[in-house]
Amino acid sequence: MANASSDPLVLIVEDEPAQLEVLTYNLSSEGFRLAHAADGEEALLLTQETQPDLIILDWMLPNLSGIEVCRRLRARPETRHIPIIMLTARGEETDRVRGLETGADDYIVKPYSVNELIARVRAMLRRTRPGGVGELLEFGDIRLDPEQHKVTRAGKAVKLGPTEYRLLTTFMEKPARVWSRDQLLDRVWGRDTYVDLRTVDVHVGRLRKALNRNGSRDPIRTVRGAGYSLDIED
Numbered sequence: 001m002a003n004a005s006s007d008p009l010v011l012i013v014e015d016e017p018a019q020l021e022v023l024t025y026n027l028s029s030e031g032f033r034l035a036h037a038a039d040g041e042e043a044l045l046l047t048q049e050t051q052p053d054l055i056i057l058d059w060m061l062p063n064l065s066g067i068e069v070c071r072r073l074r075a076r077p078e079t080r081h082i083p084i085i086m087l088t089a090r091g092e093e094t095d096r097v098r099g100l101e102t103g104a105d106d107y108i109v110k111p112y113s114v115n116e117l118i119a120r121v122r123a124m125l126r127r128t129r130p131g132g133v134g135e136l137l138e139f140g141d142i143r144l145d146p147e148q149h150k151v152t153r154a155g156k157a158v159k160l161g162p163t164e165y166r167l168l169t170t171f172m173e174k175p176a177r178v179w180s181r182d183q184l185l186d187r188v189w190g191r192d193t194y195v196d197l198r199t200v201d202v203h204v205g206r207l208r209k210a211l212n213r214n215g216s217r218d219p220i221r222t223v224r225g226a227g228y229s230l231d232i233e234d
Contacts, residue, residue, distance in 0.1 A: 040064025
């Protein structure tokens, strides 16, 4: 559930004192409420207790890695939808893909610009804490209820992470439209974030897996050289 206060609560999971001090100073100066965990186990406990609006999660943590924390949070219904930005010194593409496939919504390599991090935090919170309530969206046997933030297919609940939910919303608002990867980056991640095109493919794959979990037909069509469309082929 969202916090009652209008100021978003950000959970910082970081064990390096210098990094924590920089993040705490800058995020608090921008008006965010903050909580802090120094290891993975504490992060899981605090997430359950505080239900933060967003988590900044370091990959390298004592006792329990950030990757494992992310995996466990995504496995729990009550924490599945909390956006996660992962911080790491690992800059290789395989590491970025691994972080995204585990459930992170964004990925920032150290050393990073604090201003860029804050911009990404703000952009993600704008998308995950909408001010208005949308109308029910339907496509075939898929129903998306923005008011309750729920998705069903053939009457069965579909569990989605926040990025996959935004992707599906985009597709369902204009069925059959072909969206390029650049357009999806702009629409789902925002103009003021910087992620590569591979990120789109990873999240579309996760959305497909969730929608097709019960053996249903794949509703997402890949248009070679163009992008993706919500358009079940005959």
